[in-house]
Amino acid sequence: MRELSTVEEVIVSVLRAQNTPTGARTICRELAVEGFETSESTVNRLLTALDARGLTEPLGRKGRVLSADGRRRAEALLLDRHRSLYFERALRMESVDDLIDHLVARRGIEREASRAAALRATDDEIRQLQQSAAAGRTALHDRLDFHRAVGDASHNKQIQAIANTLFVERLDPLESVALTVGLRQGTQEEWENDHRVIAARIADRDPDAAEQAMGAHLDSTIRETEAFARSGWGHVLVQQLSASTPQR
Ligand SMILES: [Zn+2]
Structure with missing residues (x-):
């Protein structure tokens, strides 16, 4: 089925909110509230097209209602x-x-991800995890890849969905925050070693140890981030974070 245009989406939403047969004039007013300047005749044309697609139905002379499909x-x-x-x-x-808060939420999700990965990862995925954690591959995107790859290797749709949206899509600035903290606190190498340990525990197919290793890795990240902020460097993190905030 063809996607609705933005203005069509708003019309459908208005009809849903109205709950009674609604005429073009009311819809026109509601569209204006949402920032769409349209004439009544344009709205009438759009409504006729929505009728034709089976999303709206005329109800007498009073106006339109949503069809079951439209609802x-x-x-x-x-x-x-x-x-x-x-x-x-x-x-x-x-x-x-x-x-x-973000790191604490990640600790919860990623512990489960590591546990599931130890049970379900394919041999190929395990090889990739080990490669991504290997020494010398410290470019930002490699470390990002590692966390995403653990999420994917969980073969748990729920974890994959969260790992690939909340924790990954916009992680770039966050990773540079982690890098800043790691360099200042002298934990960068320790964290890279953490990745190798996590990959090894997953490769051992040991869910308890894999979960424990990921938990310890994020515990340490949280601890050092707190220490960094307490030492008077909090403003640097806030600056870097603001780069991750979408401009509206
Ligand atoms: Zn990490």
Whole structure:
């Protein structure tokens, strides 16, 4: 089915919110509230097109209502909007506390990811994890790849979805934050070694040890980030984090 245009999406959402037969004039007003300047005749044309696609139905002379299909579409749109609002809010990190919250959430998810990876990773995935953790491969994207690869190797759809959205898509500035903390606190090498240990425990197919190793890695990241912020360098982190905040 063809995607709805933005203005069509708004019309469908307006009809869902109205819950009674709604005419073009009311829709026009609601569109203006959302920033769409349209004439009543344009709205009428759009409504006729939505009727033809089976998403809306005229109800007498009073106006339109959503069809069952249209209602399903409106519910899905609402869900999408909620979801992206939540993600955007989560990714908007404005303080050291936000960063710590993010790392704590990662500790929960990534411990489970490592555990599942020890049980479910393919031999190929294990080889890739070991390569990505190998000494000398310390470029930023390699370390990023490592965390994403553990998430993928979990073969748990829920973990994969979170690992590939919340924790990865916009992780670049976060990784440079981790790099800043690691360099200042002298833990960079220790963290790189952590990756090798995690990969080795997953390769051992030992879920308890893999979970423990990932937990310890993130514990250390949280501890050092807190220490860095306490030592008066918090403003540097906030500056770097603001680079990860989407411009609106
Ligand atoms: Zn790491």
